[in-house]
Amino acid sequence: MTNPPASPPPVSAPVSEQKQAYWRATIRLILTLxxxxxxxxxxxxxxxxxxxxxxxxxxxxxxxxxxxNGAxxxxxxxxxxxxTRMRALDRQYGVEE
Structure with missing residues (x-):
């Protein structure tokens, strides 16, 4: 007996502009540091x-x-x-815990 094919995973909603802005700000901070x-x-x-x-x-x-020493x-x-900056970004974009 064969198993029925698994249904595809649900399609996620498009990523909002705010989430994209948060991600860009996070990546920019990480790359700078x-x-x-x-x-x-x-x-x-x-x-x-x-x-x-x-x-x-x-x-x-x-x-x-x-x-x-200096490093x-x-x-x-x-x-x-x-x-500090991530805490501020989390607050700014409303994703703080």
């Missing part, structure tokens, strides 16, 4: 570290300091910025 992360972690911490080492913070060269501070700030 990822760009900052990339610049600090990869470019400043690795690629441009030798050039930045001519500047000193206390006893440590700047490139070394960014790679070992961590920036990452913590990025998390706080993300949480």
């Amino acid at each position: 990822l760009a900052v992360w990339f610049v600090v972690a990869y470019l400043m911490g690795i690629v441009f570290a030798p050039a930045l080492n001519s500047v000193r913070i206390g006893e440590a060269p700047l490139g070394f300091w960014i790679a070992h 961590i501070y920036v990452f913590i700030a990025l998390i706080a910025i993300y949480a």
Whole structure:
């Protein structure tokens, strides 16, 4: 005996303009924060570290300091910025919990 064919999943309603705007704002925020992360972690911490080492913070060269200390501070700030901005976006678009 064969099973009857499964019915297709229901067609979802078109995505509203507000949901699209919310998604665009969320993606824009994420891409901006990822760009900052990339610049600090990869470019400043690795690629441009030798050039930045001519500047000193206390006893440590700047490139070394960014790679070992500064990047961590920036990452913590990025998390706080993300949480704050997403809370504001959720309120703005009426999707807060």
